[in-house]
Amino acid sequence: MNSANNGFEKSIVVNGLVRKFGSFTAVDNISFDVMRGEIFGFLGPNGSGKSTTIRMLCGILEPSGGSASVLGYDIATQAEEIKKHIGYMSQKFSLYDDLTVNENLDFFGGIYGLKGQRLAERKNFVLEMAGLKGRENELTANLSTGWKQRLALGSAIIHEPKMVFLDEPTAGVDPVSRRNFWDMLYQMAEAGTTLFVTTHYMDEAEHCHRLGFIYQGRIIALGTPDQLRSKHIRGDIVEIAIDTSQEALQAISKAPGVEEAYFYGATIHAKVASAERDAKPIERHLANQGFKNFSVQAVQPSLEDVFVSLMEWDVVPYSQFSFD
Numbered sequence: 001m002n003s004a005n006n007g008f009e010k011s012i013v014v015n016g017l018v019r020k021f022g023s024f025t026a027v028d029n030i031s032f033d034v035m036r037g038e039i040f041g042f043l044g045p046n047g048s049g050k051s052t053t054i055r056m057l058c059g060i061l062e063p064s065g066g067s068a069s070v071l072g073y074d075i076a077t078q079a080e081e082i083k084k085h086i087g088y089m090s091q092k093f094s095l096y097d098d099l100t101v102n103e104n105l106d107f108f109g110g111i112y113g114l115k116g117q118r119l120a121e122r123k124n125f126v127l128e129m130a131g132l133k134g135r136e137n138e139l140t141a142n143l144s145t146g147w148k149q150r151l152a153l154g155s156a157i158i159h160e161p162k163m164v165f166l167d168e169p170t171a172g173v174d175p176v177s178r179r180n181f182w183d184m185l186y187q188m189a190e191a192g193t194t195l196f197v198t199t200h201y202m203d204e205a206e207h208c209h210r211l212g213f214i215y216q217g218r219i220i221a222l223g224t225p226d227q228l229r230s231k232h233i234r235g236d237i238v239e240i241a242i243d244t245s246q247e248a249l250q251a252i253s254k255a256p257g258v259e260e261a262y263f264y265g266a267t268i269h270a271k272v273a274s275a276e277r278d279a280k281p282i283e284r285h286l287a288n289q290g291f292k293n294f295s296v297q298a299v300q301p302s303l304e305d306v307f308v309s310l311m312e313w314d315v316v317p318y319s320q321f322s323f324d
C-alpha cells in the first residue's frame, strides 16, 4: 500500500503537529504540505522550532500531538520506513572525520544496504556531483567546511532518496561554496527530488519554491516568495542610501510617514504607506536635520523586509539578529 503512496503529489503532509519538552512547547500546532519536487524553505530565528520539526518529520523524534506523513508514511507509526526512504543532512554534518571520503561513502551506502555494482554507481554519481573525484582517499578531517558539506550531502543522498531534509546545510560556508551547493540542490529538485531546507540566508530563501516562516513554534507565514511579499508588506519600502549610523536611523525613524526603519545592508530601509507620497517629505526631513549626500528611492520589498515586518521588530533586521 505504501508503494502506491509514494506516487503521491504531496511528499509531506503535516496536520496540527506539536512537540513539547516538559512544559515547554517547541512546536505548536503547525500544519502545511510540501509538494513533490518542491524546494521548501523553512525559516525562523534561532530556537523557533525548525530542527525539532525536521527531527519529527525524519522519524527520529516522537511528536507530542497532531500527525504528519512523509512519502505517504506516518511519522508516528512508520518511522523506520521513513528513515529508509529519506535523506537527512543534520545541522552538524554527521560524517566520520577519521575516515576518508571513500570510506564515509562506503559507510553511509552500507547503512542503506547498497553494495556491489549499485554502490559503485552511486558513489561515482555522488563524487561527480560533489566535485570530489580524485579526492576519494583524503581524510575527511582535512577537508575544508565547504567540501565537508558537499560530502555530507553526498552521504545523505547515496541511496537516491526521493525526499531530502537539510538542516542549515550552508551555515558557515563561503558565498561561492553556497552557490555551488545550491546548484546541486536545483539539479536534484529538477530530477524530481523533494527538498526541505532550513536556512538563515535570505538569498537562499529567495530561491525556494515555497517558504514557511516559523516563530516561537508557530507558522506565521506560508507561501511563495512573491506571495509573502505581496501579502505581508502593506504599503511600500523606501531605501535611503546614506552614511549609516544610529543618528541617521533615528532621524529616519522620526521622519513623517515612516512606520518603521532598520539597517539594511549598507543602507537603511523605511516602511511607509506610500513611497510616492512619503519619499519627498523624508528627503526634506533629512536635509532639515543637516544630513547631506543621501538619496531616497522606492524599492521592491525583499524577503528580509517581509520578515522584519512579520516580526515587528523596530530596528533589528532579521539578518543581524540571527545570521550565524
Ligand SMILES: Nc1ncnc2c1ncn2[C@@H]1O[C@H](COP(=O)(O)OP(=O)(O)OP(=O)(O)O)[C@@H](O)[C@H]1O
Residues within 6 Å of the ligand: 021, 026, 044, 045, 046, 047, 048, 049, 050, 051, 052, 053, 091
Ligand atoms: N531535547 C530538547 N530538550 C529540551 N528543549 C529542547 C530540546 N530540543 C530543542 N529544545 C528547545 O526547543 C526550541 C526549538 O529548538 P530547535 O532546535 O528546534 O530550534 P531551531 O529553530 O532549529 O533553532 P536554530 O536556528 O538555532 O537551529 C528551543 O527553545 C530549544 O532550546
Ligand SMILES: [Mg+2]
Residues within 6 Å of the ligand: 050, 051, 052, 091, 167
Ligand atoms: Mg536548528
